[in-house]
Each structure stands twice: as structure tokens, then as C-alpha cells.
Amino acid sequence: MSVTRRDFLIASTCVATAGAFPVVHSMEVDGKRYTMVHDEKACIGCTACMDACREVNAVPEGVSRLNIIRSEPIGTYPDVTFQFFRQSCQHCDVPPCVAVCPSGASFRDPDTGIVDVDPDKCVGCQYCIAACPYQVRYIDPVTQAADKCDFCRKTNLAQGKLPACVESCPTNALIFGDLNDPDSEVSQVIATSKTYRTKVELGTDPHLYRIAAPTGGNRS
Amino acid sequence: MNDILNGAFHFESLVWHGPIAAYLFLLGLSAGATLIGLLLKRRVIQGPAWKNGFIKAVAVIAPIGIVVSLLILILHLTKPLAFWKLMIYYNVTSVMSVGVMMFQLYTAVLFVWLALVFADPINQFLDLGLQGRLRWLARPIDRCVSFLSRFELSIEWVLALLAAALGAYTGFLLSVLKTYPLLNNPWLPLLFFFSGLSSGVAGTLLLGVVGFKESGDSPSAHWAHAFEKPIIFGELVVLGIFFGWLFLSGGRAEVAALAAITSGFWAVVFWVGVVFVGLLLPLALQTILPAKWQHSVTFIVVLTSSSLLGVVSLRYFILYAGQMTVY
């Protein structure tokens, strides 16, 4: 069977268009990549960030978007230190919660890199809660939809302010900004300090970096 | 005792609980029964399929299985009344979404196939039932059926593929969860496929012999027994590979596997329910007991019940023990 030139041109155009679609879909054009750094050396574990988050985002009792986990005391009185670990959404570049959501309610905003939930589309199957290896998602008892930290996307960020946790920190232990901007504070901190992220080997590419606290000895 | 049970069924990292295990079991049962029904109809049964007790059993188990599992799924949602959104919003990267698509197709094709298989009795019922009041439906339905029966072979192939896919889907659903190293295993879909198939055989045999009085000595029963043995054997092999992969992967996977099968309530469920009652006992009974005993109703009831118990135990074990260890 011979193929006419016309058929060939039509077929190749279709293939090229189909092939281009996934490429266009995955590219980020001029989007920000909001990133946060938790400096565990500066963190004093006061949990002001937890309170501020709850207040600003009207998080109901019984669930939490943000937790500061205090370690067991290291050392004996009076030479004791603690390590504080921030548990909250990592806003991954490859979010497992977005991949598994059957209705597309869990999505990644291409303009900001923030992972958020559309409560109207969410049916509450809890697949995303199981899929998140950082275990930061919960079912909101009021909306019955899945929810988690959204970097104050609908609250503070929408008003041009920094996320509530960042604003409330008395020791400036939280740094927030656009990783795509090399001049932002967050980019410079990540470039100059020794940072670590958790569960990177799962391929999630998280955007919550941490500066490790030294164990024992003088914290300052 | 209370504390042990409490700790086994309620722990911090638990997201999906009991109803999901039931859903997994029923879905596997339905898919497995459908495959058995298709195989029986094509390979074993002589004459009209609908007269066979096992086909009747499949006609009960397969649709009820899928409908009840769907109901469980809907009721398990935190927003059950929003379930219809899953039927208009899709996400091709989500195993659950693909499953929902397959679910709907499978249910439709299953009902069509059952209508084709039971065309004669349905026609009779429409003709004579309710003092002939349904006769006006008889002709249009008859014409639909005779039109579709031209594609019977294609419909059966599609149904078989969908049933097989759904049987494996239950495994894929859990295996993409990177959070739980026990579940994040490439062998889980195959394990659940074999498990679903064996529950399908067991369920069909049980209901066919007990409910529809099919003889335990019929060609269909013989075939089902013969089919069951390699399935159980296959299940044992895949179970071994499943845990072998976990142990050899090291790290959290190894820790999770070791904890799951050596400590606590679920280890007991695994060894007693899954391995002994579900796999070794049926295999032993079929191998050791003389052939003439193997066709009595009692034997079939014991055999199929232990098989089914084993499959239920497997689904619960994988779901609960799997969620106990987090990466």
C-alpha cells in the first residue's frame, strides 16, 4: 500500500502536535518557585508560627497545617539543647498527592509552584493523604475536603504579605521567597548555607529546605 | 486482648481502614468470578451456558460484587454526595481515576454479557412473567440482544481484559504509595490479581454447589478444581517473591516486611489466615485426599471457605500491616 504525500504530511503533523503537547505541559514559563528555609539553628521552638498559621488560615481545632516537633533533651541540666523540626507541606516539584488525586482537586499552581487543593472538586477519598510521604495532609472537619499548608496562598500571599509563620517568627528562623530569582534572600541562603531536605530519594523534589541545628554545646 | 486489637486497627499512620479492605476483596472477587465464568463458558460448558449452576453463580457474584464494592467506596468518602464528580473529572496520572474509568466500563460490559448469556430465560420471563404485562418489552430487548450477540466474542474479550485489569488495579492502587514501603512494591498488583482469581474460583464453586445445586462431579467442577491448584501455587510463588523483594531491597522495605510478618496481630493473621488457611490447607487437601472425596459438597465447602478466608485475610493484612511502617 503506498502512502501519498498528502497523507504523510497530515499524519506527521498529528504526531508532532501530539508529541509537543506533553512537552508544553511540563515546562514552566516565567513561574515563581516559592521556597521556604527553616533555620533550625535560629529556631527556638516557641511555636508562634503554629499559632499564627492557625489564626490567619482559620484552621479548625483537631487538625494542623504546621507542627514544630521538639526533640528529646540533649545533654543534662543546665547544659541542654533541643532540635526543632518543622513538619509542613514541602510543596514538591513532583508532588505525589497531585499525581494520585482522581478528580484533579489537588493541583500545583504553575505561577507560584505552590501545591494546593480545590475543595469543590475534592470528594474526600483520602488517596492524597496516603500518598504524601511527609504526612502533612488532613481532612478539614469543616469542609470535609483534604487540606494542608498552602504557603498562605489564599490569605497572606494574596494580600502581598509573607506567610503567617514567616511573619510571626521572633528569631527570623523562616526565610521565604522565589527560588527562581537568584537575588532573593531564599536563593542566597540556599546557595551559601549547608541545607538539607528530607526524603529526597523518593523523587519528590521538595521545596522546604532546612539548616541543621548542631547537636549539643552552644547554640549561638 | 482489647489493647492488642485496638493497636492493630488504630494507629497514627493509618489512612485507609476496614471498608477499603472489603472493597479490595469484593472487587477482586467480582473480577475473578467474571474471568472464571468466561473461561467456563468458552472452554468447558456444552450446551446453553445459562443452565449451568456455576454460570448462575457468576451471574450473582460478579454484579453484586462490583455494585457493593462501589457502594462501600462511595460511603467511605468524606463527601459521599460528591462521588459523581469522580465520573466527570479525571486524572490520567491517578490509578484511582483510571480505575474509576475501568469500573464503569466493566460494569456496563458485564451487564451486557450477562444479558447475552441469559438471553433465553430473560426472553421467557418478559414473555410470560407478570401475566404478560412485560410483553411489550420483549421484542425491543430481543432485537438488541440478537444485534449484540453478533459481537459476543469481542464483548467477551473486552470483558476478560477489563476483569484482568481490575484484578490487578487493586494492587496498583496501593503500590504507587511511596509513603508505605511494604505497599510500594512492584509485585503487589500480580499478587492481588492471583488472589482475586482464586477468590473468584472459590466463590463460584461455593455458590454453584451450595446455592445452585450444581454437582461437585460435573465437568465444570472438575475444571474449577484443576484450575484452582496452579492459581494457589502461583499465589504462593508470588507471595514469596513479594517478600523476597522487600527483604532484598533493604532499608525501610526490609524493616517493614520483617515487622509485618514477625510481630503483632497482623503477623498472626498472615501466617494463620493467609498462608496456612488460605494457601497451604487448600493445596494440601487437594493433594493428599483421595480424588473421590474431592467432589463431595462438604469437601468443596471446606476448601472454598478456607480459600476465601485466606483472600480476605490477605487484603486486610496488606492494607493494615502495610500502613504501619512509614518511609
Add this chain to the structure above:
Amino acid sequence: MNKRIYFSSIAFLATVLRIALAVLALSWVSSQAAAAGQTIDPENCIGCHEETPVLGVHSGALFGATNRVATCADCHGWVTDLGQHETDGADMVRFDSAAAVLEPRTLTPLSLGVSTIATQNQTCLQCHSGKTLGALHWTHDAHGFELACSTCHQLHPKNDPVRGLSNASTIKLCVDCHSAQTRNGEGVRP
């Protein structure tokens, strides 16, 4: 001998004797006072520091073995040299002087300021174990000897302001102090 001379000499002797006895008595008292140890009975502190009673939980604190109530001296130390004490109070343990403890009646200014953190805290540790404090609230462990106990705790008023603080108030306390620290450029990330 003349009777008048006789009686006036007796009277003179008696007077001398009385004066001598009085002096003896006085010197006996002051010699007692001058002896090493409990020169001033803590019961008498209120004599000069009349507006500084302890109304909080330490007012009834008992020492288990002897059933003795805690006194001023148990925390502030014993007065061994009244003269020195009245001059500058250097022998005392001075806690946060900005707290609800008033100047003594004698109006001698407290020019020495508070005692060192180590001195202050060691006083409290005489009765309270560091381990128990840490278990009670982790901030005891976190601050250790970097902060004097008296910075947060006030024992003289009826209610110690940091006991029974709500969660929100506790957080506010952390934030107030540490943000001041950060503003002064003392933190890790000023």
C-alpha cells in the same frame, strides 16, 4: 564614817553596778550577734524590710525532715555582719531587684545590683532539682544557666506570674524576649 557618805557611795556603786550590768548585757547581746552564724534571726528581717513578706507558695514551704517553714535566709542567705549588711548588703543573694521587693527602711541604696546568675540559680537548686524542672517544662532545660530563675519567676507576690500561663501567653513570653534579642542583633539570624 559619815552615814551620808556611806549611802551615797552605795548608791554610786549600785549605779555603777547597774550601768555595768547594762553594758554587760548589751555587750553580751552584741557579742552573741557578733558570733559566727545566725546573727540576726530571720524572723527579724521584717524589722527593717517591713514591706517585703512572701505571699506566694514559698510562704508555707516546709522542709520535710524538720517541718520547718522557709525563711528569708533560706533564699537570701544569713546576715553575719550587721554593719556590713546595713552598708551594702554584699553578703546577701540579691535576685531581680526590679521585682516586687522594696528597698529596706534604712534607705541604704542597693548599689551592688543583682547577684550573678549562677549564685541566684544555685540558691533555687538547693531545693529544686534540674531534672524535675526540665520534666515540668522544657524551657527550664532550654535556658539552663543562661537566664536567672528570677527573670521569669517572682516569689514574693501571691501569684507567680509565669505559673499557670495559658499556651498563647507562654508563646507571647518567648516571642517578646527573643524578638528583642533578635532586634539587638544577638540571635543567630538578627
